[in-house]
């Protein structure tokens with residue numbers, strides 16, 4: 001699914017109206033009906049009580065007026081507050097005219113802010129994608145009043161005061177919604193941690209917007225839903241053997257962190273790899289062989305950390321980092337690996353696929369000259385703190401995305417920035433936000449599991465790099481969701497994700 005800017009969204013409205021020979025009020029009616037569909041599935045008239053709808057002067061306010069009419073028709077008690085303005089949009093005027101007289105309407109003023117009981121339901125239709133500047137004056141006072149009241153807010157399209165695709169100043173007021181019901185496509189603002197307190201849970205309702213316009217629209221931002229990855233995992237041919245799916249090497253573990261190697265290896269095996277060899281420190285031999293009998297194991301001459309790089313000839317992809325530690329000897333291994341991986345493989349003519357995580361990223365961060373040696377399409381999987389060590393502190397989440405995109409383009413690598421909506425940045429400047437996963441996955445070892453799964457998929461000869469990583473990130477989140485359905489989020493541990501990789505991949 002694509003994510004568009006506010007300006008593109010306005011063009012999308014116009015394209016839909018043109019193509020489908022609609023009146024713009026008809027599209028507004030669709031949006032209001034889609035909102036009602038969601039709203040009525042969530043709140044009965046009795047649960048909703050008397051619902052206040054706060055309307056601005058543009059089409060977002062127009063939606064609010066249409067919603068008021070439709071809710072009344074469905075037996076909900078509603079009242080409307082209007083933000084005075086010099087002019088209102090023509091669709092606003094149409095819906096104002098058609099608002100039944102049974103709906104109480106009040107004009108907002110600094111002296112007349114509506115009484116809102118704590119927990120009362122309020123629909124926020126002040127401003128949508130037409131927000132052109134941060135809120136001030138009466139609009140700001142209304143938002144402040146609403147937030148102070150502790151109301152249960154459902155935002156129409158986007159919480160008022162929030163820009164769809166850019167940051168707003170820290171001190172400008174934004175509605176704090178519990179739910180946001182958007183139209184057509186998700187907005188970039190919904191996916192960023194800094195906006196979570198405003199957006200709440202978001203939902204996107206289909207209103208039949210122009211698919212042709214969306215297909216043509218140029219955007220770096222994409223949202224990976226089930227449809228985006230369905231059918232991409234190549235089937236396993238009947239006459240395949242273990243060599244068909246690649247042989248991977250995993251460099252992982254140190255004393256006290258052998259679990260990271262075990263989890264990562266488990267994920268790699270469940271990810272469908274043909275063969276896996278792990279190179280681990282001597283102390284981990286028994287632990288590893290007993291926990292992962294399906295994997296082969298090479299031990300380092302050092303007991304507590306890795307200091308040697310095995311011959312890379314047998315392998316189609318190499319992972320490094322989980323539980324590695326940051327010993328100088330392990331840095332030397334990483335250095336050698338980067339040098340060796342740059343040589344194109346005989347079979348593919350491409351550099352050896354690498355997946356670099358955890359302490360291997362920290363080593364890169366503290367020895368940034370090594371970044372120049374990253375082979376093309378190397379996969380790096382930092383969380384925000386690790387990413388900061390590779391670049392610089394970000395001013396905000398939007399700036400972090402810029403840094404991520406620049407980094408992937410500059411180093412021609414695939415950056416997987418882990419978070420609630422894990423974001424994959426590609427060498428061509430695309431950003432793919434993942435849709436699966438849950439807060440239960442914020443637990444030790446979750447990232448090691450992702451590394452192992454990505455390693456398996458990068459060894460798969462038929463999967464191009466970006467598809468492999470997008471698919472792996474999606475399946476990792478999906479496995480976490482399947483696991484959480486059984487364990488609950490609090491009870492989820494990384495091993496549960498490993499156990500659900502198989503079913504998650506099967507679903508694809």
Ligand SMILES: NC(=O)C1=CN([C@@H]2O[C@H](COP(=O)(O)OP(=O)(O)OC[C@H]3O[C@@H](n4cnc5c(N)ncnc54)[C@H](OP(=O)(O)O)[C@@H]3O)[C@@H](O)[C@H]2O)[C@@H](O)CC1
Pocket residue numbers: 009010012013027028031056057058059060061062063087089126127128129130131132133134135136139156157158183184209
């Ligand atoms: N996407 C879709 O497919 C569909 C979209 N639809 C709906 O349309 C919404 C977009 O509507 P919209 O373009 O009329 O913009 P909206 O946000 O209502 O406000 C514009 C008005 O506010 C004003 N204004 C702006 N900033 C301000 C400020 N800080 N303080 C004060 N005033 C400010 C601005 O004035 P101006 O900037 O011109 O000075 C103008 O008067 C969209 O979010 C969705 O709900 C559906 O109906 C149909 C399908």
Ligand SMILES: [K+]
Pocket residue numbers: 060124125126127128155156157158159160
């Ligand atoms: K709104």
